[in-house]
Every structure is written in C-alpha cells, then in structure tokens.
Amino acid sequence: MTRCGFVALAGAPNVGKSTLMNALVGEPLAIISPKPQTTREPVRGILSDETTQIIFVDPAGLLDPAYPLQKGMLRAALDAIADADLVLHLHPLTEFPAPAFGQLVRGSRVDGSKVITVYTKADLVPPVRRPAVPTDALVTAAPTGEGVEALLAAVRARVPEGPFLYDTDDVGTQPLRFFAAEFIREAAFAELEQELPYALAVEIEEFREAETPVYIRATLAVERESQKPIVLGKGGRTIKAIGIAARQRIEAFIDRRVHLDLWVTVWPKWRKNPSTLARLGLPLPSESHP
Ligand SMILES: Nc1nc2c(ncn2[C@@H]2O[C@H](COP(=O)(O)OP(=O)(O)OP(=O)(O)O)[C@@H](O)[C@H]2O)c(=O)[nH]1
Numbered sequence: 001m002t003r004c005g006f007v008a009l010a011g012a013p014n015v016g017k018s019t020l021m022n023a024l025v026g027e028p029l030a031i032i033s034p035k036p037q038t039t040r041e042p043v044r045g046i047l048s049d050e051t052t053q054i055i056f057v058d059p060a061g062l063l064d065p066a067y068p069l070q071k072g073m074l075r076a077a078l079d080a081i082a083d084a085d086l087v088l089h090l091h092p093l094t095e096f097p098a099p100a101f102g103q104l105v106r107g108s109r110v111d112g113s114k115v116i117t118v119y120t121k122a123d124l125v126p127p128v129r130r131p132a133v134p135t136d137a138l139v140t141a142a143p144t145g146e147g148v149e150a151l152l153a154a155v156r157a158r159v160p161e162g163p164f165l166y167d168t169d170d171v172g173t174q175p176l177r178f179f180a181a182e183f184i185r186e187a188a189f190a191e192l193e194q195e196l197p198y199a200l201a202v203e204i205e206e207f208r209e210a211e212t213p214v215y216i217r218a219t220l221a222v223e224r225e226s227q228k229p230i231v232l233g234k235g236g237r238t239i240k241a242i243g244i245a246a247r248q249r250i251e252a253f254i255d256r257r258v259h260l261d262l263w264v265t266v267w268p269k270w271r272k273n274p275s276t277l278a279r280l281g282l283p284l285p286s287e288s289h290p
Pocket residue numbers: 012013014015016017018019020031032033034035036037038039040059060061120121122123124140141142143
C-alpha cells in the first residue's frame with residue numbers, strides 16, 4: 001500500500017516556509033525574500049519515491065490582515081492548514097519558544113495531533129546558545145541542510161495510506177505562467193523597497209512557448225501613478241534589473257532561453273479589488289466571493 005498526503009507549512013510571515021519547502025522538494029519552486037509577506041497564493045511542491053508521495057503546501061504567513069488581498073492570503077493559508085494531513089508549524093529558533101499553534105490560527109480549530117513544531121534558522125544561533133527544544137520538535141537550518149532529512153523521515157512516517165494523486169515525475173502542480181509571474185515578483189521584491197513590493201502585481205499577458213527564445217510579456221501593476229517611476233528607476237535601470245534577474249530565474253526553471261518583455265502600469269487600489277484579485281488568481285477573502 002502506498003502513502004500519499006498533504007503537508008502544510010505554517011507560521012508567521014518570514015519564518016522560512018518557502019525556503020524549507022524548496023529544500024524538502026529539492027527544487028527552487030517557491031519565491032523567497034528577506035521581506036515578510038512574500039508568498040501570496042499557496043505554492044505546492046511534490047516529493048515522490050516508490051512508496052510515498054508528499055504534496056507540500058506553502059501558503060502565506062499567518063498575519064493580521066488589513067486589506068482584501070491580505071484577508072485572502074490568510075483565508076487560503078487557513079484552508080491549506082485545515083485541508084492538510086499534517087502541519088509543520090515553523091518558528092525561528094532565534095525566537096524560541098514557538099507560540100501555541102492555536103494562537104497563530106486565530107481561533108480556527110486545528111487538530112493538535114497533526115501539528116509538528118519545526119524550528120528554523122538554527123544556523124543563526126551559536127551552538128552554545130542553543131535552547132533545549134522539546135523532544136517532539138525538530139530543528140532545521142536551510143544554509144547547511146541541517147535537519148531536513150530528519151524532518152522528511154518524520155513526515156514520511158506520518159503521511160496516511162492512499163494512492164498517489166500525481167505523476168511521480170511531477171514536482172509542481174501550477175502552470176508555468178504562475179511560476180513566471182512569481183519569479184518576476186521575486187526579482188521585484190529584491191529591487192524595490194518599503195511599500196512597493198506589496199503594491200506590485202504581476203500579470204502574464206503572453207507566453208509563447210513555441211518560439212525560441214520563449215516570448216513572455218508581463219504587466220507589472222502598481223497602485224499609484226507616483227509608484228510607476230520608482231519601478232522604472234532612473235533611465236529604466238530598476239525595471240531592467242528586475243527583467244534580467246527574472247529572466248535568468250525563468251530560464252533556469254524551464255531550461256529554455258527566454259525573451260522577457262516587461263511593462264509597468266497603474267491599477268488603482270488593486271489590492272482591495274476582488275475582481276482584480278480573482279483575475280490574477282490570487283486568493284479571495286472568502287471562497288464564495290466573485
Ligand atoms: N539564516 C537562515 N535564513 C533563513 C533560513 N530559512 C529562511 N531564511 C531566510 O529568511 C527569509 C525569509 O524566508 P522565506 O522562505 O521567504 O520565508 P517565508 O516564511 O516563506 O516568508 P513569507 O512568504 O513572507 O511569509 C529569507 O531571507 C531567507 O533566506 C535558515 O534556515 N537560515
């Protein structure tokens with residue numbers, strides 16, 4: 001009998017969920033940045049061997065939502081936790097101990113027996129200062145790979161019996177367009193400061209795979225006219241840097257040469273606009289929303 005299950009990575013923003021998912025799956029699927037609230041829509045990564053298939057789900061951090069996009073991010077994260085067979089509650093070891101998981105999920109009921117506490121960023125704690133973590137918790141460090149195999153073994157042992165849901169060759173479940181938009185956002189998070197990464201949406205307008213190089217045209221939308229020249233940068237320097245970094249990341253991902261054409265536009269207050277969120281495939285505050 002095979003095993004197959006969904007494992008959600010949960011925790012506050014910036015605790016290292018996406019970094020750990022990439023390490024677990026062995027592919028740089030999820031985008032990462034030192035700034036909090038990078039992940040918006042849950043990213044799924046699949047790890048299969050002969051007997052076990054694990055579908056990791058990396059949602060947004062559990063935050064206090066202020067506007068519809070954030071409400072959607074939280075809703076999708078809570079859904080991913082509710083639907084998961086197993087939940088990894090991530091918390092940086094630098095901020096030991098982790099809060100009770102119930103506190104993070106804001107009253108939504110989660111079966112405590114499916115939650116494993118995982119301390120991240122252990123490399124940032126000098127060995128002599130390492131706190132004594134509870135025996136049922138695990139400790140990881142992405143730069144050294146510490147704890148990743150042990151965590152995988154613990155997860156494998158607890159995935160329920162069931163048939164595989166995906167092909168054993170599949171690593172992701174989302175379309176290339178999704179990853180292309182995410183990699184552009186990752187480059188933008190690296191180049192832009194303060195409010196700008198949060199005010200930025202990326203929409204793929206064209207994706208022509210039949211061409212060599214692959215032609216991708218994307219719109220980078222900000223919320224106000226005054227933000228547009230910042231994304232462009234002096235003499236177009238910032239948008240150029242975003243384009244180069246994103247193109248390299250997409251090329252490595254699809255193993256093809258890419259021509260990336262980026263355009264900057266303004267969508268006033270798009271983060272509050274349910275129809276724009278829906279069009280971009282971003283999570284909506286409630287499932288029943290348009
Ligand atoms: N030193 C160290 N840094 C880490 C580790 N894991 C993640 N980071 C860094 O922590 C920052 C946040 O990592 P992410 O993986 O984007 O965190 P996240 O929880 O997905 O963040 P959100 O999607 O914004 O909620 C990045 O700068 C990572 O490089 C780790 O084990 N050690």
